[in-house]
Amino acid sequence: MKALSLHQLYKACVLKEFPFRSTRQLEPLAEIVGQNRAQEAVRFALAMPHGGYNVYAVGRNGLGKRTMMLRYLEHHVDTRQQCHDWCYVANFEEPRVPRVLKLPPGRGNQLRQDMERLMGRLMKMVPQTFDSDAFLERAEQLKDEFGKKQEEALEKVASQARRHNISLTVTTPGGYRLVAMNGEEPHTAESFAALPEDKRDKFEEQIDKLEKKLRQVLRKVADWEQEYAERQHALNQETLNSISGHQLDELIEKYRDLEDVVRYLESVREDLADNLDIFLEENDEQAAIAYASLDKKLPRRYLVNLLVHQKTNEVPVVVEDNPTYHNLFGYVENVTFKGSVFTDFSLVRPGSLHRANGGYLLMDAIKVLEQPFVWDGLKRSLRARSMQINSLEREMTLSGTISLEPEPIPLDVKIVLFGDRETWMLLQEYDPEFSELFRVTADFENEMDRTADSQLLYAKFIASLSIDKQLLHCDRRAVGRIIEHSSRMAEHQDRLSLHAADIANLLRESDYWARQAGGTMIGAEHVEQALASARYRSSRIRDQFYESLRDGSTLISTTGKQVGQINALSVVSTGGFEFGLPNRITATTYYGGGDVIDIERDVKLGGNIHSKGVMILSAWLASRFAVTDPMHLSASITFEQNYGEVDGDSASLAELCALISAISGIPIRQDLAMTGSVNQFGQVQPIGGANEKVEGFYQTCQLIQSVSTQGVILPAANVQNLMLDKEVLQAVRERRFSVYAVSTVEDAVALLMGRQAGEPDKKGRFPKNSVYGAIQQRLDKLREHERQEQAAVHDSKESTVH
Structure with missing residues (x-):
């Protein structure tokens, strides 16, 4: 079987x-780049005017989900959409x-x-106007007029009382008393009691009449x-209106198209006259509260709390x-003054x-789900399409603390x-409201096809990153090397990784090395240096494993042949850095029941x-060698020097080959390592981490x-995943290392054992010089031995009976 060629091991730009x-x-x-499906979902969701069409963007971190959304919104936002300024003002009828x-x-x-x-002017003009001679004269005139009428009416009662020797005296402000006189002095209780009864009765009669008139x-x-x-x-109102009336009229005219604002300004006009003391008296408390809340020293009652200001x-x-509760839904601040906690509408915060309204x-x-009460509050707001500012304390406790209850704001x-x-x-499964509120899923791709057109798009993507991050531009060779590395990240020669965060990090580090070298542009050598530096920073644990191989602590053979022993390959991940390591698998056989x-x-x-995987390879052995007769041979397999959990089926092909070697007695080449899984029909299935596994065995051999x-055997389906590093490619180029691809167990057996696995004839017999033929012959001997033993036992029983 021929080894793979260089162009099969690496697809260069x-x-x-x-x-x-x-x-x-x-x-x-x-x-x-490459997120057409997600962009279409976002476009649809944002164009839908109905409620519930919110978006859940699905994908791994680093795919550029947030960047894509921000860029899309930057270029596709409908500026005709309605947004508003929102203000809170005092409710003079219901301050809470x-x-x-x-x-x-x-x-x-x-x-x-x-x-x-307006308040600034009133703060200056009201005290001046109400302290002017004109106002004081009119106020004094009113006061005198009232005092004169009061004095005349009381004097009539007093003069009438004097005629009857009774005096009208003032006891308290607004309180009067009628007293019988004894000459120039009022009667005492004793002197009044000493009077004749008819005089006392006369005094009491007159006092009763006078009291009625007095009342x-x-x-x-x-x-x-x-x-x-x-x-x-x-x-006061007339005077105040002379100061503020025309100004309020101008404001009402200015905002006449806004009914709520006009209504508020009219209520301000009415309230001003009732609260002149705010302007006329120095209020240290209000000044202190304004200072504590970082506000201007103006009457807080008439200020406007601009909650949201839009352009x-x-x-x-x-x-x-x-997204904490307060950061998302707003809150009401408090000010502490002289040991008391104070708040009002001006301390409502958005x-x-x-x-975003x-x-x-x-x-x-x-982050939303981690914060207490936030998810429920968000769903409540979306369902009601309004925002209610409630203190988190009220959500968390049963106490009835007094606080503000601002009017809700419509939410769009x-x-x-x-x-x-x-x-x-999880949200789909356990929250029935989730599907109603987030009807659109934007599913972000991890990869995209690698074609000439997509490579050009990827180059433009690299240009965008360079501009956004203010990095040096890349020359053509650097772009090619980044695209090749992207295929390595995607683990496919014809795919490109869309993990934008990793590409951005690579560009930043390449930019650093280019600037260190005094360059004005990022070259391929700077990209290589950045990749090498990242590998070196993350490879301490890998080097510790390699040291155990070098000093013999971990037993691995890379030359010679051995029965029932093979080099399997695994991938170790250490927090974002992956590397391959060989593992020795051994198999032994013994007389048994075929387990x-x-x-x-x-x-x-x-x-x-x-x-x-082990069960599958057991089934494969039974289907090949125990179809009509049982296997009188058992076996055991293990990963040598393994002290942790083993999972995955990528070593099942290697385990099967080790078993075949142990059963047949034919040794396996130790200069080859193997990876791949196998099914019940003996077909070799693809595995992950092909690049790391090949490079890991190459480094072990060195x-x-x-x-x-020396070389590696891997599934033929994994050839498309190969993007090996330059050191391995150079070794292949110099014929110091080889990579083989197999599709069946028979292909792997031929490479490892130096002879064909064998094809059965019509009777199901394999050639004697084949690997399977050797197994068949050994099993035949064991079966013959089993029959002889059974016959001997049978003869022994018969002789005992006779």
């Missing part, structure tokens, strides 16, 4: 097919329920500035007092990296949902969740898939003993 000399000549891609105002983009900020200017007068005084207060309030003709696209919100699904947003397939499947003992399974070091006949 044909540089002359590239219509450019460097990526500087290429137009950068506006979108992520701040009112929400919806304004066109930009006008919320205008309203806030207009109200700040009538006091009722009139109370009415006059109320009238005075109303006239004083009217004067005209821009649709919000928000990425929330930390969340990501508020900022009318646009798009992008989040990581795992598209949610994009990024996550892996396992999370998506194959898997030592790994019996000692509970074999995984389910490995055990399945460490122990290198001869020109």
Whole structure:
């Protein structure tokens, strides 16, 4: 069997097919390459005007899901979509329920500035106006008028009382008393009791009459007092209106197209007159609260809390990296003042949902699910299509703490969740609401076909990364080397990896080495240096394994022949770095009932898939050599010097060949290593990690003993996966190493044992000089031996009977 040729071991880029000399000549891609299916799903979801068409982007980390979404939204957002400014203002009738105002983009900020200017003017003008001579004169006139009427009415009662020797005295402000007089002094209890009874009765009769008149007068005084207060309030309102009326009228005219704003401004006009003290008195408490909450020293009652400010003709696209409850749904801040906790509408703070309202919100699904109450709150908001700002404390406890309950804000947003397939499947299975709210799945590809056109697209993708990351451009050879490495990442000669994060990292490191060398462009040598540096940084554990091979601690033979012993290949992963290692598999046989003992399974070091592979090769042996007669030969197989769990069926072909060698007695070449799985028909099936396995055995041969006949046997289906490193390719070129591809067990047996496996004739007999013929002959001897023993036992029993 011929070894694979160089072009089968590595698919190089044909540089002359590239219509450019460097990526500087290429137009950068506006979108992520190779994700047409995901882009179509996103386009459909974002175009649907109905609720529930949110997106779950499925794919591994590093595929560029977020980058693709941001680029797509940057170029395909519908600017006709409605977004608004949202404000909270004081609710003068119900302070615990701040009112929400919806304004066109930009006008919320205008309203806030207009109200700040108005309050700033009033803070200066109100004290000046209400301290002016004109206002004080009119206020004094009202006061005098009321005082005169009050004094005249009371004087009438007092003069009438004096005629009857009774005095009207003031006991408390607004409180009066009628007292009988004893000359110039009021009667004491003793002097009054000493009076004749008729005089006492007369005094009491007159006092009763006067008290009735006094009560009538006091009722009139109370009415006059109320009238005075109303006239004083009217004067205040008239004076205040002379200051602020025209300004409020201008604002009402400015916002006449917004009914809610006009309604709010009218309520401000009415409330101003009732709260003049805010402007007339120095309020240290309000100043301290303003300072503590980092606000301006203006009357908080009339400020506008601009919750969300949008730009005209821009649709919000928000990425929330930390979707906690408060970050997502907003919250109400508190200010501590003199040991008390204070809050009001101006301390309501927005969340990501508020900022993304009318646009798009992008989040990581795992982070959303990790935060308490966030997932339920998000679903509740999407179902209700509104946002209610509730404190997390109310969600978590049963206490009835007093807090604000701002009016809910209508919600119109598209949610994009990024996550892996396992999370998506769990949500589909265990959350019935998930499918209703996230009806569109954007499934991101891991790979794309490698063609001349796709290679050019990939080159443009590399150009985009260079521009986005501000890196040096790549020359044509560097682009070719990156594309070849991408095929290596995809483990397929005709596929390209779409793991954008890995390509971006490779470009960054290549850029570093190019700048270190003083270059102005990334070349193929810089890409090679970056790959070599990354391998070296991650290869400490690999080198420890190789050291055990070098010093003989791990027993591996790379020359000679041995019965029942073969070199299998495995892949070890150490946190993102994978490398291949050889493992010695041995098989022994003995007289028995035809069982194959898997030592790994019996000692509970074999995984389910490995055990399945051993069962399959046992079935293959029985189908070949025990169709009509039982096999009187048992065997055991094991991975030598293995102290950890073994799983996977990629060694089942090697295990089968070791068993065939042990049963036939024909030795196996130790200069060849093998990988591949086998089915019940003896067909060799593909495995993973083909490149690492070939390179791992090559490095082992270099460490122990290198001869020109060494090589690796792998499944023919894995030839398309080969993108071997340059050191192995050079060894193949110099005929110091070979790679063979097999399709059946018979192909592998012929390579390993130096003779044909053999084809059965019409009677099911294999040629004597073949491998299977040797097995058949040995089994025939064992069966003959079994028959002789059974006959001897039978004769012994008969003689005993006679």
